[in-house]
């Protein structure tokens with residue numbers, strides 16, 4: 001997937017932060033733009049290394065590429081680097097290098113019904129695929145989106161979830177939060193349980209899951225119960241990354257490098273790997 | 278055959294050193310390694326062409342322990358990034374043994390193939406000429422031939438020196454080798470000599486089928502047993518001619534600084550520690566297992582050959598007696614369900 005260029009793949013280019021949206025108390029969506037619009041073309045599910053000088057750099061999934069205009073990174077505060085990132089303001093320059101990884105199999109999924117299952121910040125990577133499906137709406141069948149988070153305040157991309165996506169053709173959006181709270185009249189409960197309740201048919205369907213490991217674990221069990229086979233289930237893996245190009249060594253699971261061969265795998269492929277994911 | 282007489286060895290090094298930084302095996306203080314001829318001091322250093330593999334492999338000449346990648350500067354919200362134009366001198370590594378040449382072959386595969394070329398590595402590698410020293414008399418910790426390495430015919434060598442009575446046969450292998458030979462041609466002599474024959478290895482290990490077998494041994498109790506003494510000190514990874522893992526770190530003062538990369542070790546906890554707190558290889562046993570599986574199963578699956586050259590350094594250096602030979606033997610003997 002690497003668009004070959006003679007430039008050094010480990011040296012970032014400069015982008016400007018043109019917009020910052022507070023998605024939740026600990027997730028912000030950063031829009032970045034280079035002189036030419038986007039620093040490089042990214043396919044849904046691919047990664048990029050974002051660096052905040054002089055603090056550090058971190059690998060993030062690109063949560064959307066608006067063609068010729070900007071890239072979006074929805075980033076959750078989880079440590080030193082992301083804490084600092086959350087303090088920046090519009091106009092800040094960042095380094096960015098990529099794109100890395102295989103991305104979602106957008107071609108292979110053509111003609112299928114799509115079932116997207118996400119928890120928390122896990123919607124960020126899936127969103128790139130979801131929006132891609134809407135952009136190429138005629139290429140995909142029915143679209144079902146199931147998303148959950150701890151509380152209503154922790155749901156990201158609310159505007160799309162509640163306003164835009166439900167308007168799309170042949171699309172159903174289900175949202176749930178873990179515990180009841182005042183002012184919430186939607187569904188309450190964990191994602192895997194809600195999934196079983198909704199029981200979407202495996203017929204001609206590809207399920208794409210992303211979220212906290214515990215959610216993924218139970219959602220995988222639910223899908224199996226519902227009759228999904230291992231080729232029909234796709235997820236993305238996370239490992240610590242430094243180089244992004246399969247050289248520095250650390251992101252391996254078995255003989256696969258998550259930065260290069262992943263982060264997207266189907267369940268059949270995952271079952272071939274040692275159980276470190 | 279072209280022969281370099283022992284008496285002319287230093288002259289040859291001197292000559293080569295006019296056009297390149299020449300690294301040769303020396304004993305410096307208590308430690309043997311490849312040191313620049315420019316730094317040779319006859320009061321302290323012993324030139325040691327007869328030593329087998331030196332304590333420290335010469336991998337740092339291509340993959341330095343630390344290496345600047347680019348510098349940056351911040352002013353308000355503005356950021357500028359500048360590539361560090363590394364001023365890389367041509368180098369000659371002279372007297373390197375087959376096991377360490379194989380180490381470089383593996384580094385080449387990692388850094389130059391599989392989708393991306395690592396430009397930092399390539400810049401150094403392109404300027405390196407390898408003059409190997411063939412082994413005919415393996416040492417007590419050597420097991421290179423068991424790992425598929427020929428002690429007498431290192432593949433990536435540009436020239437192979439073959440020890441004979443009174444000197445070395447100068448066996449040119451590549452264009453780079455020819456180019457370098459031109460510089461010293463007048464110091465070589467044409468002579469008929471008889472090559473030594475390879476003496477038998479004292480250490481043997483059977484690697485055949487090990488990668489295949491390991492696929493079913495991820496949960497085998499041997500990992501518990503062998504990792505138990507390991508202190509995760511990482512010495513084995515630093516001395517290994519094939520271990521290449523690196524970290525990328527930042528050095529900053531005020532608003533400027535640089536990013537650099539440096540050797541890392543899969544034996545360390547931080548290696549896979551994620552920002553959110555989760556660590557997929559939390560326990561020493563898990564890291565130990567990953568290290569050996571990487572060498573014996575994962576690397577072969579990806580690149581076709583095991584990531585061990587049989588140099589024996591890790592076995593000698595490990596403070597707790599961990600031995601890759603024992604591990605291979607145990608895999609060989611293990612009963613697996615398959």
Ligand code: SF4
Pocket residue numbers: 506507508509510511512513514544594595596597598599
């Ligand atoms: S040298 Fe020995 S103790 Fe140190 S990390 Fe390696 S195996 Fe463990």
Ligand code: SF4
Pocket residue numbers: 329330374375376377412414415416419420421422427428586587588589
């Ligand atoms: S391991 Fe092989 S190549 Fe290395 S020093 Fe020993 S005999 Fe020579």
Ligand code: FES
Pocket residue numbers: 240241242243244245246247248249250251252257258259260
């Ligand atoms: S991040 Fe370096 S190998 Fe994947």
